[in-house]
Amino acid sequence: MNESPLAGKTAVVTGAGRGIGKSIALTFARTGADLAICARSKLEIAETGSAVELLGRRCHASSVDLANPEQVEAFCHAVLREFGGVDILVNNAGAYIERGAFADSDPELWWRTVEVNLRGPYLLTRKLIEAIRPGGKIINLTSGKGFSAGADSTAYHVSKAALNMMTEGLANELWPRQIDVNSLVPGPTATLTNAGPSQKCSPEAILAAGRDALPKGLPAWERVKHPDEVADLALQLASYPVGGPTGQIFSLARRPL
Numbered sequence: 001m002n003e004s005p006l007a008g009k010t011a012v013v014t015g016a017g018r019g020i021g022k023s024i025a026l027t028f029a030r031t032g033a034d035l036a037i038c039a040r041s042k043l044e045i046a047e048t049g050s051a052v053e054l055l056g057r058r059c060h061a062s063s064v065d066l067a068n069p070e071q072v073e074a075f076c077h078a079v080l081r082e083f084g085g086v087d088i089l090v091n092n093a094g095a096y097i098e099r100g101a102f103a104d105s106d107p108e109l110w111w112r113t114v115e116v117n118l119r120g121p122y123l124l125t126r127k128l129i130e131a132i133r134p135g136g137k138i139i140n141l142t143s144g145k146g147f148s149a150g151a152d153s154t155a156y157h158v159s160k161a162a163l164n165m166m167t168e169g170l171a172n173e174l175w176p177r178q179i180d181v182n183s184l185v186p187g188p189t190a191t192l193t194n195a196g197p198s199q200k201c202s203p204e205a206i207l208a209a210g211r212d213a214l215p216k217g218l219p220a221w222e223r224v225k226h227p228d229e230v231a232d233l234a235l236q237l238a239s240y241p242v243g244g245p246t247g248q249i250f251s252l253a254r255r256p257l
């Protein structure tokens with residue numbers, strides 16, 4: 001088995017300060033990639049950056065708010081200046097900040113969710129697209145909620161459904177350049193708690209706390225996974241040779257989407 005399938009590759013991962021994005025960044029570094037990563041929290045993104053460098057890889061780590069177009073543009077310029085080109089782009093960062101019922105929702109938070117989850121990936125991908133090399137991969141982290149919404153949190157559902165459509169459209173546009181574009185649906189992962197996305201708890205602590213600590217409404221047969229399991233699927237998608245799947249939805253959920 002090739003232990004370093006990403007050797008010589010440059011990967012950009014958004015939202016790599018914690019959670020799934022951090023696991024993806026570290027998994028990619030362990031398997032040979034150099035990294036460009038971002039998130040808002042300076043401390044968290046610097047910690048991930050140091051961990052990548054400890055693994056012997058180059059890392060550009062920036063504090064970036066994906067809802068801010070100027071910051072997205074500056075990050076892309078820095079990535080291109082430092083690495084010249086990109087092989088893998090993972091649009092992972094996501095906001096789940098407006099959880100109310102439609103009528104009670106805060107319009108500012110509703111729209112900000114769309115800015116982070118949809119406009120951010122759009123601007124970032126658009127800016128980097130010409131620099132993605134043949135054989136490149138774009139992986140968009142979406143959600144089962146982009147397929148079957150349930151009540152409340154419509155901004156999240158709408159933004160993830162739209163991101164799936166961005167995957168499809170980009171896959172149709174980029175196949176002549178041998179660039180594959182896929183969506184990855186993690187299913188419930190140990191970054192979520194009843195209080196919302198975790199700022200403090202490690203995945204291990206969340207898993208140890210058991211199902212009661214998790215968002216309600218998961219079917220009994222659904223399993224909450226460690227973010228490293230999601231990173232393994234991201235690695236598989238990033239490692240396909242030219243001619244691999246494109247325009248697809250890869251899900252780790254244990255229920256129909």
Ligand SMILES: NC(=O)c1ccc[n+]([C@@H]2O[C@H](COP(=O)([O-])OP(=O)(O)OC[C@H]3O[C@@H](n4cnc5c(N)ncnc54)[C@H](OP(=O)(O)O)[C@@H]3O)[C@@H](O)[C@H]2O)c1
Pocket residue numbers: 014015016017018019020021038039040041042044064065066067092093094095116141142143144185186187188189190191192197198
């Ligand atoms: N966990 C799950 O069960 C689950 C299920 C389905 C889909 N997903 C999707 O998987 C992705 C990762 O989720 P996660 O659970 O790992 O989330 P998380 O633990 O909350 O981490 C999210 C990361 O994104 C960054 N981020 C958030 N807002 C940002 C912004 N405005 N600009 C730049 N970075 C920002 C966060 O850092 P800062 O806050 O410092 O910016 C953090 O590094 C998301 O797209 C999420 O929707 C997760």
